[in-house]
Amino acid sequence: MANFISLERLLFTGRESTFRVAKNAGQSMDYDNFIKEVARWYHAFSLHSGHRFALYFNDSATFAAALLGAWHAGKCVYLPSDTLPATLQKLQESTDGFAGDVPAALSPIAAANESVSNWQVLDLNSVMLVVFTSGSSGEPCAIPKKLSQLVSEVAALEACFGKQSAGATVLATVSHQHIYGLLFRILWPLSAGRIFDTERLVYPEDIAAAISNASPEATILVASPAHLKRLPEQLDWLAQSLRAIFSSGGPLPAEALPACRNLLGSAPFEIYGSSETGGIAWRQRQQDHQTVWRTLPGIAIRVENETLFLRSPHLSNNDWQASNDRVTLTPNGFELLGRSDRIIKIEEKRISLSAMEQALLATELLDDVRLITLPGPRLSLGLIACPNEAGWCLIDKQGKKALNQALRHALADSSEASALPRRFRYTWALPSNTQSKTTHAALLALFDPRRPEARLIERSKDAALLEIDVNAGSPFFDGHFTTAPILPGVAQVEWALCLARELFELPAAFLRMEVLKFQQVIRPRSQIQLELKTLSKDSETMLTFKFVSAAGTHASGRIVLGNPA
Incomplete structure (x- = not known):
């Protein structure tokens, strides 16, 4: 079993040159090669006078080397969740440079061919990381982290879960560009001496393939609730190699637990916390009634007026901090009652959005639902829901208004x-x-009149079929044309790309359009189907789309996407 090394002393202490650090597709990276990569990034960052650098990498081993190289060069690393133009533009205002898989126009730093013989112990009191909230209630906020905060989190994870995870390879569905993924799939494995897989498991089918490829080695799975809700059935015969499953980033629905227990052999360890507070508590629901959360090592809690207060080494100071969660204490921990920041006032009446959502789920017409406040002169609510089979059946038989009325009732x-x-x-x-x-901005975007209202009919890893009711009120019909409106070709391409990005993980950059054909016009109030297919080849991804209806094919084409060059 590998010895545990605290992050500030990781390179100073070191490991055996042949020690396996990471792997990808059966190829391993040993400590000797990893440390050479760290040294190359250390020299690259040392050549720059700036202090703040944004890192974005698809490969986790390269990211880990660049992160450690930047830290040892005395830099503070900013951790963006994506490379969308708006994200990069904001980062340009607050950082001194970029490194990784970002557009060439940003002049990203490249690793230099140098070596380092003596590594120093890092300063625990230095701010070495800036992460961002998800923006669940507005614009994402930057959160600085001292190295001591990260060190304490990693130590707490090892103290609580080290025994279950010993000797296992770390597989993950979550990105290392978020604090949960950074801790569980990069920093904790590096300190504990566990191998981590450098590739993120994007689709549920990838989980089965990764566990199978790792066999007979033991594995742990670091996952999100979204992936654990859609586990592939072929996992059951692979579960014996799984030592532990972790879930965080959002609540894990109770209905996902039976599949986890049956297919993975055990209930996940659920982690409760946030980007601001770090990890707070954990639970493992081997039975549905086990709802109590237990605090992680080093966390102190108290409750005032149902509000959870905590004192934690993961915070920037030792003061008590109020959370946005309502709780009730139990003999062994606490139970969550909902978020206090989801209480709003409409016409001087206090409204609990969480309570309303629970009432909507009780109709047994929905799998999931979210209420948000909509912009406008008067405060009003918008409802975004995922109907279940009964809900869609009601829409098919009586129309969307019938489901609207049932939910309002x-x-x-x-x-x-x-x-x-x-x-x-x-x-x-x-x-x-x-x-x-699920961010507030993403939910609000669903009410953009330019976005088509679509229903998913079929879906696989690389293909999907959707049904679209073409809304006569779409702004795309304005001025195109007054007496006989038709949907412009540019709108059709935008719809295809917009819906494809919601269904598949696609590269950020648009490279070119190929074999574009417009054969029949699409008129208001039409009902059409959209066929989407994706194919990745080398560094490019081809998205093929086709709009069809009972009248035949309306349009088709191929969009070529790639990572920023």
Whole structure:
């Protein structure tokens, strides 16, 4: 068993040159090669006078080497969750440079061919990382982290879960660009001496393949609730090699637990915390009634007026900090009652969005639901829901308005008429980013009149079929044309790319368009189907789309995407 080395002394202490650090597709990276990569990044960052650098890498081993190289060069690393233009533009205002898989126009730092013979112990009091909230209630906020905070989190994880995870290879569905993924799939394995897989498991089918490829070696799975809700059935015969499963980034629905227990052999260790607070508590629900959370080592809690207060070495100081969660204490820990920041006022009436969502789920017409406040002169609510089979059946038989009315009726006894949802959107899944977080901005985007209202009919790893009711009120029809409106070709391409990005993980950069054909016009109130297929080859991903209806093919084409060059 490898010895545990605290992060600040990781390179100073070192490991055997042949010690396995990471692997990908059966190829391993030993400590000797890893440390050479760290040295190359150390020299690259040392050549720059700036202090703040944003890192974004697809490969976890390269990311880990660049991160340690930057830290040992005295730099503070900013951790963006994506490379979208808006994200990069904001980072340009707050950082001195970039490294990794970002556009060449940003002049990213490249590793230099140098070596290092003597590594120093890092300063625990230095701010070495800036992470960002998910923006669940607005714009993401930057959160600075001292190295001591990260060291304490890693030590707590090892103290609590080290025995279950000893000697196992770390597989992950979550990105290292978020604090959960960074801790569980990079920093903790590096300190504990566990191998981590450098590739993120994007699709549920990838989980089965990764566990199979790792066999007979033991594995642990670091996952999000979104992936654990959609486990492939072929996992059951592989579960014996899984030592532990971790889930964080959002609540794990109780209905996902039976599949986890049956297919993975055990309930996940659920981690409760946030980017701001770090890890707070954990639980493992081997039976559905086990709802109590236990605090992680070093965490002190108290409750005032149902609000959870905590004191933690993962925070920037030793003061008591109020959370946004309501809890009740139990003999062995605490139970969560909901978020206090989801209480709003509409016409001077206090409304609990969480309570309303629970009432909506009780209709047994929905798999998931979220209520948000909509911008406008008067505060109003928008409802985004994922209907279940009964919900979609109601829409098919009586129309969308029938489901709208059924949901409003379910709230009528407990909510004032002024607090009932005014606008509705139905989709196959709540939008989520690479950290499996559903942000306020992503939910609000579903009400953009330019976005088509689509229903998912079929889906596989690389293909999907959707049904679209073409809304006559779409702004794309404005001025195109007054007497006989038709949907412009540019709107059709935008719809295809927009929906494809919601269904598949696609490269950020648009490279070119190929074999584009417009054969029949699409008119308002049409019902059409959209066929999507993806194919990755070398560094490019081809997205093929086709709009069809009973009248035949309306349009087709191929969009070529790639990572920024």
